[in-house]
Amino acid sequence: MRVQEVADADDLYRRIHPLQVRDGRPTSAAFTDPELSVDLATLTTPQQSLSDYASHGLASIIAGHARSLGQEVFHNPVESNPAHALVKGKKTPSIAKSLARSAKWELLPPIS
Amino acid sequence: MTREDSATTSLLEEEILTVPSSSSTMGNASDFSEEEDQRKRLGAVLTRIAEFRHLPQGWDSYRAPQIDLATQAVTMRIIKLLWLSLGTALPEPFVAPCADGGILLEWELPRREISVTIGQGGTDFEYLIADKATDTIVEEGATRNVGALVTRILVQLI
Numbered sequence: 408m409r410v411q412e413v414a415d416a417d418d419l420y421r422r423i424h425p426l427q428v429r430d431g432r433p434t435s436a437a438f439t440d441p442e443l444s445v446d447l448a449t450l451t452t453p454q455q456s457l458s459d460y461a462s463h464g465l466a467s468i469i470a471g472h473a474r475s476l477g478q479e480v481f482h483n484p485v486e487s488n489p490a491h492a493l494v495k496g497k498k499t500p501s502i503a504k505s506l507a508r509s510a511k512w513e514l515l516p517p518i519s
Numbered sequence: 520m521t522r523e524d525s526a527t528t529s530l531l532e533e534e535i536l537t538v539p540s541s542s543s544t545m546g547n548a549s550d551f552s553e554e555e556d557q558r559k560r561l562g563a564v565l566t567r568i569a570e571f572r573h574l575p576q577g578w579d580s581y582r583a584p585q586i587d588l589a590t591q592a593v594t595m596r597i598i599k600l601l602w603l604s605l606g607t608a609l610p611e612p613f614v615a616p617c618a619d620g621g622i623l624l625e626w627e628l629p630r631r632e633i634s635v636t637i638g639q640g641g642t643d644f645e646y647l648i649a650d651k652a653t654d655t656i657v658e659e660g661a662t663r664n665v666g667a668l669v670t671r672i673l674v675q676l677i
Contacts, residue, residue, distance in 0.1 A: 424580070424616075426574075435623060435634060436616060436617045439617040439621060439636065463580055499645065500636055501647050503636075504647060504649070
C-alpha cells in the first residue's frame with residue numbers, strides 16, 4: 408500500500424462512542440489515546456468509516472490543527488483499512504479538549 | 520471471573536451503595552430532602568461509572584482497553600470525597616470512559632470548566648481548569664496524590 412502525505416488541510420475521521428458525547432458534542436474522552444487512530448478523508452467516505460459501527464457517530468478534525476498542538480499526523484495504512492492514519496503524541500487534557508472542541512460531526516450518533 | 524475479580528467487584532458495589540451523608544445539611548426537612556435528591560443523582564453517576572466495567576476490549580471501535588476496576592473505584596472515591604466536603608453544593612459531574620482506559624470527570628460551572636482524567640489503574644491524575652469567558656487555561660497539571668487533586672477541584676467548586 409502506498410503511503411500518502413497528509414496535508415495540513417486534510418480532514419481526519421474519528422468514530423465517537425455514544426458514552427463520549429456530552430450535550431450533543433464529542434468530548435475530550437474520545438481523544439486521549441497517544442496513538443489516536445483516524446481515517447484520512449481523502450481515502451474514504453464517512454459512510455465507509457462508520458460501516459459496521461452503527462451505534463457510533465463520526466467526527467472530523469483537521470490535520471493541521473492536530474499538528475499545531477504538537478501532534479504527529481501520518482498515514483498508516485493497514486490491510487483492513489487503507490485510509491488508516493495516526494495522530495501520535497501525548498494528549499494532555501488541554502490538547503484532548505482542543506481536539507474535541509474542533510471536531511465537527513460528519514455523521515451523528517443515533518439518538519439513544 | 521476469578522476470586523480476586525469477584526472480591527474487587529464486591530468492593531465496587533459497596534462503593535456504589537454507600538453515598539455517605541454529607542456534613543452540609545443543617546437538619547431541617549428541606550435540607551434533608553435536597554441532600555437525598557443530590558445523593559440519588561450522585562448514586563446515578565456512580566452507577567454509570569460502574570457500568571463502564573461491562574465495556575469490552577476495543578469498545579470504542581479502536582483499541583481502547585477495558586476500564587479496570589481500580590480506575591472506577593478511585594473515580595468514585597474522588598466524587599465521594601468532594602461530596603463529603605461540599606454536600607449539596609457539589610455539582611453533578613459528567614463522566615465518560617476514555618480511549619486510553621482512563622475516566623474523564625467534567626464539571627461545567629458558570630465561569631469555569633474543570634476536566635479531570637483518572638488514568639488507567641487509578642494512580643495518575645491530570646486536570647485542566649479553563650476560563651469559559653476568555654477560553655484560556657487557568658491551570659493544568661498532573662499529580663499522583665488524590666488529596667492534592669481533590670483540593671485543586673474543591674478550590675474551584677467552593
